[in-house]
Amino acid sequence: MQLEDLANEFNMDVEELRGVAAFVLGTNNLNRPLGVAEVAKLRGTVRQPARPATAGPVTAPPPNRPSRPSQGRPLLDRVRIVDLPPMERMLYEVRRAISDTRPEGTHLSFGPRPVRRVAFIKLAEAEGLRHRAAEWARAGFSVDEARMWYAEHPGIEPAVAAKLWGVGIGPVVARIRWGFQKVDERAWPIYEQVRDGSVSAEQFATELREAGVQLERTEPH
Incomplete structure (x- = not known):
């Protein structure tokens, strides 16, 4: 299943779902068919709107009901970025910085993306941030440590x-x-070698020290 098919299923914008998928699946390689496990993971993260079991007749609103002004109406499907917890806000800011500076793609533009000011994000994207932030916290990273790793990788x-x-x-x-x-x-x-399990992190650390490579952390984690 392609990401576009899931976007139609969730009734979401493709680019919005791409941002959620990057956090939930931990990869930016999304221009490919998604695996069954990946689709299930996204379906479990994105809250799909409830659909009525049967379609009832369309009814008109009661007469003489005053219309409510749209200005000032609460955005129930949005989350303010400033209200995000520290880890989630950091992940959003780093991801936004990467997205705003990388090229669009050779078929569209060779220049950097313009920086966009965003005050709210949708609930689905906030849920993806929450899931990803929980993974970094469970791994024992502080916000600053996670920022270092996430910005590089x-x-x-x-x-x-x-x-x-x-x-x-x-x-x-x-x-x-x-x-x-x-x-x-x-x-x-x-x-990548540690991720694939071909060589352990401990073996790499030993070889790097023996070769005189200065490691970035000296105290145990």
């Missing part, structure tokens, strides 16, 4: 970041392509 799983951070490997060193006890541009980055 938007799609990294907090559990993988915790393994690396726990042995002193920070987000910058985690980008090094390392193979056979030395830098190797043909190798996968350290964080």
